[in-house]
Amino acid sequence: MSNTGFRVYLNINRPDPSLVQRFGGIAVASIADSMNRASCISGKIKPLNGAPLLGVAITVKTRPGDSLVMQKAMNLAQPGDVIVVDAQGATDNANAGELMVTWMQYRKLAGLIVDGAVRDVAAIRNMTFPVYAAGITPRGPYKDGPGEVNVPVSCGGVTVKPGDIIVGDQDGVVIINPDDAEDILGKIKDVLVRETKLRAEMPWNGSWVDEVLKEKGCEYID
Template sequence: MVTCFSVFSIAQENTASNVGFRIFTKVNRPDPKLVEGFHNIPVANIADMMNRTKVMDARIKKINKNNLLGPAFTVKVRSDDNLMAHKAISMAQPGDIIVIDAEGKLDNAIIGEQMVRTAIQRKLGGIVVDGAVRDSDYLAKQTDIPVYAAGITPAGPYKDGPGEINTPISVGGVVVRPGDILVGDDDGVVVIEPQSAQYVLEQSMKKNAGEAKLIEQITNGSRDYSWIDKALKEKSVQIIDDVYK
């Protein structure tokens, strides 16, 4: 009989036997060159090229200065427990982003200084938590690894489980699958599916080039703003040539 303690050796055909307390050891990671292509592309421009979708909720905020880029290594935890987060950090490969679904609850910190130091030592690419962190002074001042979270609390977590590693999760209102590409900057975090990443990258680069041209036009005073009145006319705006009474 399979027990929760044999989860590390369960065969693929038996993965449904302990739903909620499972670890998948393999991740289909995207080509590193494809991932690196998103370096220095603003998250806002990437999101625009995905119809303003796949953007994590504004609750997920940057804790320190570093921007985020890498493939997702997903973790589902009980909202007050970080046992599986510890395991994930010990398993992930250099460059992986630990993405933790703690249900957005802020009663207990899932990540703290010791775990971040371990992630740095293992050369991981970052941590995103839909939940709370603590030791925020250290997390904010260190510049080795980006950290994003929904909040901060001094209350520590339990270490009992259950949880899952490398299954689909929900973080900041967005589904994140193992191997998805995460890009984060001061505006927030966007999630890119690897199968559409090349197209999104190409379109984002075009968007960047177009914005650079517009900024140049704004700077030298040559930008055409006639599109504003055209849009208002198409929406049948009422223009009253008088003061409000």
């Protein structure tokens, strides 16, 4: 019998590590531009330190303010995995703090994203382990459940599936379906070439703005 809402899927399909690493060092903004600005998680989920984020999603769906199934996900995860937590955006209780983050770092995981809250932020800010969260509170988590591990979740308004490629920097986080990764990498090259050309052409004359305004019927009033 299936226990919907309280279950752990032990295995996921991970993309080839070499494919994941090809996104290393690429700005999230450039990746987003190559994806028509889609699949960027909400800006309410902010980086808590300057550590870059790159890895593969292990997903957690939990009731707000609870860490039981998240603790299980941390122990299931492999080096290079990113724990992505759907806590429904609730920030009354933290889902994680310094000790849990330290354990993830010890196990060589790649990062933590919480659509919820964390605590012990002074310590987290000084870590080299990337942490993103929607809020901060001193009130710690419960450990009662229920919840699910390695199911599709909603994080910052974006659906994240176990095995998705996760890239984050100071601008935020973008979610990449591994099936689209090669196509996105090709488009990123075009984005970077275009940006290089624009920089070389500064200062811009802005003529394209007038053309678009005219096309859309904008009225000018003196």
